[in-house]
Amino acid sequence: MKTKRILSAVLALLMLVTMIGCSSNKATATESAAAAAPEASSAPAGADYSKQEYVYLATVSTVPYWVDTQKGLEAAAKYLGVKCTFLGPTDNDVTKQIQQLDELVAKGVSGVIVFGADSAIGEAINRAIDAGVPVICDNSDVASNRMMFTGFDGHAMGETGAAVMDKLLNGEGNVIIGGFPSESVLSREQGYKDYFAEKTKIKVLDTINDEADPSKAPEIYAQALAAHPDVNGIIGCDGDSGKAIAQALENAGLQGKVKVVSMDRNEDMLPYIESGTIDASICDKAYMCAFFGVNMLFWYNNNVINPIEGWKEKGISPMFNSVDSGVMVVTKDNVKDFYHKN
C-alpha cells in the first residue's frame, strides 16, 4: 500500500513535469493571426479566414439576454467566414471568467470580446493584449488596455430609464429597484438613484437582489410588493427582472396600478409589454455590439485598414476608443417588432 502511494505520487509529479517540459511553445496568437493574414493592405476576397476564432466571453452565460449577442456572432461569422464562439461561466464568478480568458489566450484565439461585468478582469485583459490577443470590452467597460469599448454607459442607461419612469409617475411617488450585485447592474441602479434624487421627487423605498434567477425572482418581487404596499413603480435592472416583476404584479392583481420599467428584450418578457403590465423596457443593442465587435477585431487582425504605414508595429491604434451604442426603448407601440420570430 505504502509503496503504491509513493509510486502514484511520483508518477503524478513526473507526469506534470513531463507534460510541461515537453509541451511545445506554440506560436502566439499574433503570429498565427499574422500567418493567416495576407501581406496586402486589404483583405482579398476568397482568402480563407476560417481558422480565425473570435470569442465572446460573458458571465451568467445561460440567461436569455445573450440570445441577441449570439445571433450577432453568428451573423458576423457568416459574413466574415470566421469562427465565432460564445463562452463564459454560468454564474457571475469573475474568477472563472478570468481563468477562461487565460485559457483562451493560451489556446491562441484571434480576438476576444469581454463582457466587463467586474473590473477585476482588467489584469487578465492586459495579459491577453501582451500575449497578442486583441480585446474589446462590451456592455460594461473595464479599466485596462482594451482596444475599444462598445455599449452604453450603465449609469447613463439608468438615467434614461429613470427619465421614462419620471414621465410615467409625473415626477413623484415611491419606487423599488431590483437587480443583482454585479458591477454593471449596480451602475445602472446608481444611475436611476442619482436621477431620481437630483431631478425628481421620487423616493426609492428599497433596492433588492433578484439574483438574476428566473426561478426565484418572482417570489422575491412578490415579497417586496407585500412589504411596501405604497409602491407606485418598480424598476428592473437586469434582463430577468422584467418578467419576474410582471409575474409578481399579476399574482397580486396589481398590474396596471404599479408602473414598471425593465431591462432588455427577453422573448418571454415581451408579452407583458404587449399586455401593458410592463410599461417600457430599456434594451441595449446587443446584436449590433457583437456583430460590430467581431468586425472590428477582424479589421485589426487582417490588414483591412491602413491609415498609417506600419501602425501595428509602431503601436499607433487607429481604432475608436469608445462606441456609444445607444439604447432602444421598447413600449407597447413597438413591442411586436422585437419578437425573434423569423
Add this chain to the structure above:
Amino acid sequence: MENKISFGAKLKKVMAVRELFMIILIIIAVLLLTIMSPNFLTRANLVSVLIGLVPNGIIAVGMVMCLLEGSFDLSVGGIMAFTGTLVGVLMLKGVAILPAVLITLAVGLLIGLVNGFFIAKVHVHPLIVTYGMQRITRSAATILTGGYSIYGFDAAFGVMGSKRIGPLPLMVWFMLALIIVFDVLFRKTKYYRQAYYLGSNPNAALLSGIKVDSYRIQTYAFSGLCATVAGVVLASRIMAGTPTAGDGLEMQVLAAGVIGGCSMNGGEGTIIGCFLGVIFLSLISNALTIMSVSQYWQGVVTGVILIAAVSIDMILKQRRAQAAVKK
C-alpha cells in the same frame, strides 16, 4: 503451486489503488484531449490550467481532513470569497501587506473554529452549519465591498501570481508544496492519523483516548484556514478582492475528493487522491473551453463524466469484493 500472479490479477491490484486509477484516467483524458485539439498540449494552456486549479488544490487539503472524518465543509467557497475580500479591504485601508495577511488568516481560522464549535459541541449537523456559514460569508463579502470587486493593491502583494520559478508562478509551487507536505503528514504523523481513526469508528476512537470533540473543532478550523489561504492566494493572483469568487467551489472539491478515493462515510482517502481528482475535473473544464463547447452543455458533460468515472470504480470494487467473499 502457482507462484506467478497473472497479469490480469496484477492489473486488478493496481486498479484497486484509487490514486493509480485516477492517474490512468488523467492520462486517458490527456491523450483524448491532445487528439481532439492541437491547442491542449501547449505550455501556455497547461500552465493556465495549473494556475486555475490552485485554489481548489489548497482547499482540498482541508476538505480531505473533513472527509476522512466522515464529514464535509460547505463553507469553504464563501470563506475564500470573504477572506479574499477582507485582505483587500485591509490593505486599501492602509494596513501593510504582511499584517493584513496575518489578520486575515486569523479571521479565517476563527470562522473555522465557529463551524467546529457548532458541529462538535452543539451537535448541529455539518450540512446545516457549513451551508449556513457559506451564506453568511458570501453575504459578508458583498457587504464589505458593496458588491463591487476592489483593487488597487500594492504590486508587491501580487507575488503569488507574478513571481515565476521556471514556467510556473509561485502560487503553483506553493500549492504543490502544501499538497506534498500534508500528504506525508496525513500518512505518517500521529496527529493527522487521528482523522482516520475518527472516521473509521468514532466510538472506538473515543475509547482509545482520542479527544473526538476537540479534534473535530480543530478539523474545521484547519479547513477554514485552508480556505483562507486559498482566498489570499487568489487575491494575490488577480490583484483584486472579489466577493463572487468560488461559487460552487465546495461541491467541486467535494466531488474531487470522492472521485479521488475519499469515502463520504470516513476512514479512507488521501490528499494526493483528492488532488488528482481536482486535476481531472480541471481538465474537463479546460476541454470544454478549448473545444468551444457551448456553455449550455457544460453541466451535462461534467456531470456525466463524474458519474461515469466513479461508477466504473465502484463496479470494479464490487467485483473485487465478490471475488474475496468466494474464498
Add this chain to the structure above:
Amino acid sequence: MSELLKMEGITKKFPGTLALSDVSISLNSGEILALMGENGAGKSTLMKVLSGIHSKDAGRIIIDGNEVHFNGPLDAQAMGIAIVNQELSIFPHMSVAENIMANRQPASGGFIKSQQLNAEAQKYLDELGVAISPRTKAGTLSTSVQQLVEIARAISMNPRILIMDEPTSSLSDKEINTLFTILLALKRKGLGIIYISHKIKEVLTLADHITVLRDGKNSGELDRAEADEHSIVKLMVGRESHFIFPHKAPEGVTKTVLSVRGLQSGEKVKDVSFDVTAGKILGVFGLMGAGRTETARTIYGLEGKYSGTIEMNGRMLNIRTPRDAIQAGIAYLPEDRKLDGLFLGMPVKDNIVAGILDKVAPGGMMKESLIARNANEMVEKFQVKVPSIATRVSSLSGGNQQKVLIAKYYKTNPQVLFIDEPTRGIDVGAKSEIHKQLRELADSGKAVVVISSELIEVMGLSDEIVVMCEGRVTGKVSGSDMTERNIMTLATKFIDSSAQEAS
C-alpha cells in the same frame, strides 16, 4: 496474592431503569474472577463503570487499597484497567497494527515509526497465535480474528486488571484454547482478570471465583471448588434448575417435506444431503467452519448458484433468491438477528408483520387494526415481554428480540423453518421458553431445523441430528445413537485430513 480491586456498593441508574443496586465484587491479583448472570443482570454495566465508560451514582472503587475516581475511560486506562468489550470496537479501515496500538503508536517528533509499530503488533499477534500480517486492513478480517485483535490491543496496554466481556462468542475451539493459555499465563504474572461469560463450561474450567449477579444485585459467590452447573444456574435464575427440555416428537411422524441431495455451493458447502420431516426438529451440529450456516443460506437463496437438488414435497425447487425460498415455504432465521433479521429502530408490531405486509395492507394501505391484531396474537403466543407492541425492538432483551423474530417468521406460515443459533446470547430463562416454542412449532406440523453449536442444547432439543464437518454431512444420529461421543466423532471426522490438505 493481594486484594487488587474492590468495588463496593455500586449503584447506577439509567433513565427508566435501575441497572445496578449496591453491587460489590472483589478481585485479587493473580486470579480469574468470572462474572455471570442472565441478560440484563448488570454484568456489562458494572464493567463499564469499572472501565470508566459509565459514571457511578453511588459506591466506591478501590484499587490497591486506594479509592479512585474515573472521569472517563482514559483515567481507568491510566490505572491499568483494560477492557475487551462485547461489541467489537475495531477500526475497519486501519491496519491490524494501527488497531492494536490505537493512539499509542510509537512515534518520534510526531512521526509514526511504522517499522516499530508493526514489529510490536507482531509480537502480540504471535503471542495470541494469530497468523496474519499486522499490515492487514482490519475490516477484511473475520469476526473471530477481529476479536483476537481487540484482545491483543487490551493485552498490549500491559494492564493490571483485564476485563473480558464474552470474549469467546466468535472464536473457534482452537482459538479458545489459545486464549485460555494466555489468560492463565497472565494470571501467573499477577494480573487480575474479570471474565464475563454465560458459557458455564468455560467458567468452570477457567475461574478461581465466580460472582453471580441477578437483576442488578449480587446474587451470590462461589469458589471454584464448590461450583458446578447446578449451583451456578441456581444463583442465576433463583431456582433449582435442571435444564429441562420439552418433549420429543411422538412416534409415527414420518412425512418428509424437504429433501436435499448432493448440495454444493461455493467453498463451504461441498456435499450435503439430508431429509427434513414435518413435525420433527432436526438438529444440525458441527464445529466452526463446518458449513452449517452456509448450507442453510444456500437453501434460502442467499448464496447464489448451487449444484445438487432441493426438493419440497417431491417437487424440485430452483432457488435463486430468498423470494423463491419464501414462496416455496422456507423460512430462515439468521445467526445475527440484529444485523440480518430485525428492524431495530422499528416497533415490535412492525417487525412482526414485516413478512406479511400484503395481508395487513389490503389495497396497498397499511391498516393499523390488522397490524395490532396480528402483533398482539404473537406477543401472547410467544410470551414476549414488552410494555407495548409499539416499543422499539432495540430496547428489548436478546431473548425477547429472538421471540419477535420467531413470531415474524411464524406469521409467514412456512413449511420448513431454519433457525441458526436460536439461543445465542440469551439468558437461561428465556432459552427454555424458546425451546418450548420451537417444539410447539414442530407440534403444529411444521418442520424445524435447528443449527446450533451447543451440544447439550442440540441433543436435548432435536429428534434427529445431522452432523457436518468441513462442508460435508458425516452422519445422522437419533434415538440411542444420540450420544456426545458419537456426535463429536462425526463432527471431527475430516479435521486432521483437511489440515494435511492445506499444507
